[in-house]
Amino acid sequence: MKYLLDTNTVSEPLRPRPAAGVIRRLHEHEGEIAISSPVWHELRFGCARLAPSRRREAIERYIEDVVLRSFPILDYDRQAADWHARERARLTAAGRTPPFVDGQIAAIAHANGLIVVTSNISDFRAFEGLSVESWM
Helix, strand or coil, X not given: CCEEECHHHHCHHHCCCCCHHXXXXXXXXXXXXXXXXXXXXXXXXXXXXXXXXXXXXXXXXXXXXXXXXXXXXXXXXXXXXXHHHHHHHHHHHCCXXXXXXXXXXXXXXXXXXXXXXXXXXXXXXXXXXXXXXXXX
């Protein structure tokens, strides 16, 4: 594995006009990509909040048939939690408390030596020792 996708990146193929660069890189790096359990939660939660519709059915199919079959799901384990706690304390002391889920995603990437792929680089920039890329 080389990359850990943020929710916005793994969701890009669902957009009406997905960014060609993201789609190309998803194919280029097939087999090198994982998602985190917090991203899995965000995908499932977002879908569960939708009213029954064709759109919801399409998203459910994408989550089950594409995401689940294509990407390993890495858990937020003790090593990730320890790093997250230290980084959260450091950033909070500096007045820059990060969103908890972004911290979990960053911690899973750091614990596994992966690069976070996101369109919101600023959400992850403050974490020390973390590599971040945008495929947009």
